[in-house]
Amino acid sequence: MNSLKPKNLNTLKPDKGMTLIVKTITRLTVGLILLYGIYIVLHGHISPGGGFAGGVIIALSFVHLMLAFGKDFALKKLNDVKASFWESLGAIMFLSIALLGFLGGYFFFNFIIKGRPFNLFSAGIIPLCNIAICLKVGAGLFAIFLALVVLYKIEK
């Protein structure tokens, strides 16, 4: 436990992440994880899954990046300011989809044409809501991860 306390020499060394093996495998898999998250979000109205699960998978791909390559590399991709921006965008998008329902009558009215079942572009507003929730959940959980793991540790 003594090695964790930053004394004199190791203070300026940046966080380098894990070993070469982990970095190589991460380079191969992290894109696939992100794509799987996007697939789960976009097919949320056809197959099991949806905005929440897909958003968490997308957040996990960034967490994976941060665990393997260290916090500096991952913060360059998505820092806490950007994360809060995407989260707020998701919230506003969800709320405005709900408000646009007043075009047809009431809050959360499904005002887009339904289309044929089992098509990717079907079910009206449900895919759009899935995308909004995915942005909200993914960016929000990644922001919580950043706050709890990275920012809290810097402060110590």
Add this chain to the structure above:
Amino acid sequence: MIELNLILIFMILAALVAVEIKDLLSSVVAVGAVGLGLSLAFLLLKAPDLAITQLVVEILCLIILIRATIKKDLPFSTSGRWLFNTISTLIFMAIFLFFAYFAIKDLPKMGEPLIKVSKFYLERGKDLTGATNLVSSVILDFRAYDTLGEATVLFTAVIGVLAVLRKVGKIH
């Protein structure tokens, strides 16, 4: 249903291990085993949406728990009041079992819910919303107000965490 009971017994054992073990990392791993068992139980009960969500959230929680707690020296409360603790636990378990005996008799059987609106969702959901995943059509069309509330809860949680753990503007 025998495999569901086996998974439930495994979850109870893992929860006991998580409470009783001394090592913090082993305890976190045991909590993860409970979550994995819950995900398998959802899968056996034919709820793949919940299984995916449970598994994914469990992974994220495990990473946060390991990274946030494992390198800190947390104090353990190993007080010597085991007699009082055991007796109070037994008393509360007795009270719970006493009332549960009356309550569980009146519960509906599994798979036959009291609320009849679920049958309407199953029959008309595909025509009314166009979504073939009925869970999606319920949480984003029929019951979208609930999803809005859930999104608000998550938003508030993120704002709270970022406000408590922020760096800027904090007085030491």
